[in-house]
Amino acid sequence: MDQNKIPQATAKRLPLYYRFLNNLQHQGKSRVSSKELSDAVKVDSATIRRDFSYFGALGKKGYGYNVEYLLGFFRKTLDQDELTEVALFGVGNLGTAFLHYNFVKNNNTKIMMAFDADPDKVGTEIGGIPIYHIDDLEEKMKDVKVAILTIPASEADSVTERLVEQGIEGILNFTPARITVPDHVRVHHIDLAVELQALVYFLKHYPLDK
């Protein structure tokens, strides 16, 4: 709403910064420079300073950044206070990995429920998160606005359609299928096979030195 001028490339790095600052705080460090951050998160220090500068002057010249202050600032900016509720679809290995991940700790998101078609899974819990039958999607999913898709590709379209019907706002899609949604729904796509393939391609064609 407000900071609409923040470059997308910057926005994508914010959660990364946030996580690392959290680590620093746990380690009891109270001060950090863009150079140190750079070494840790592998982003050029000038880029980090530029990123931060979109939010105003957060550091002090000759000193660096105060970890606590920066963290407090990010918490607000990243809406760490507000909790976003998430539903997960497909309790296979990948889905289970998500359920075991405790997002809430460093995070503003919580998986509230999961869906699957397997009767052996329905009715159980994983990591304290209840698993419902996929048929009950409409009934159980009331206010949840974000979904993670870890279902087989063949199910992607039908589930997506129902989610859109239900008023979903964002989908994190791990399916190889490229799903079609109305313009007002945001989809981020992660394809594990593509990621691996891309790495291999880069290895062969982009001899590094940097």
Add this chain to the structure above:
Amino acid sequence: MDQNKIPQATAKRLPLYYRFLNNLQHQGKSRVSSKELSDAVKVDSATIRRDFSYFGALGKKGYGYNVEYLLGFFRKTLDQDELTEVALFGVGNLGTAFLHYNFVKNNNTKIMMAFDADPDKVGTEIGGIPIYHIDDLEEKMKDVKVAILTIPASEADSVTERLVEQGIEGILNFTPARITVPDHVRVHHIDLAVELQALVYFLKHYPLDK
């Protein structure tokens, strides 16, 4: 070696194109336009044409692209013939998801072996892939040049160090830890928590219409 001028942004999209072309072929389609491809993979059609053009004139004006020809071309370019061997570290849920994924089908990569510290897992197989003890890394991993890291963050540094020692060339890191490697090792980083958080951030701050 040859096509060193291909933009990285393009390179990242190639596996995506490849996968979709494969689907088309299975559907028996012999012809496709950049517009159709665009609808399917959600990339602007001009971008697709530009991407392809880095490899020469692959299409025909007024006609589009011949699926089979394009596919044959990509197969060579993406080294689909050559098989890249991969080792996986950490047979938790995420690691298991990878082992079940049959990469070879549409793919130039194969997970040859997995490593874990859990004695219950060591000695077994998942999806036909043997699981060794992490202590045997040096012994078992001979020619494998690519590793997938799905271990706990706390293990990331020590395993990475051993991999580097062993002559690793590329690492796909799913650990939240940002690992440090020599310049000649390529690391791609995917942090599931960061991805989810980024999606949520975008939802709140980048109202879409596009």
Add this chain to the structure above:
DNA sequence: GAGAAGTCGTGATTATTTTCACAATTAGTA
């Protein structure tokens, strides 16, 4: 308190990526 060392914030520059827009060419049709 003065000088040295460190570090930010940012104007300017450069690099990369996307998009526009249209001439050229082809397929399809009558």
Add this chain to the structure above:
DNA sequence: TACTAATTGTGAAAATAATCACGACTTCTC
């Protein structure tokens, strides 16, 4: 064959992102 509709490939422009480089300010040390 001649006309129409489709679609590429690409020069040029625009948008986005990364990096350089330095003035200004802060802390530290003696």
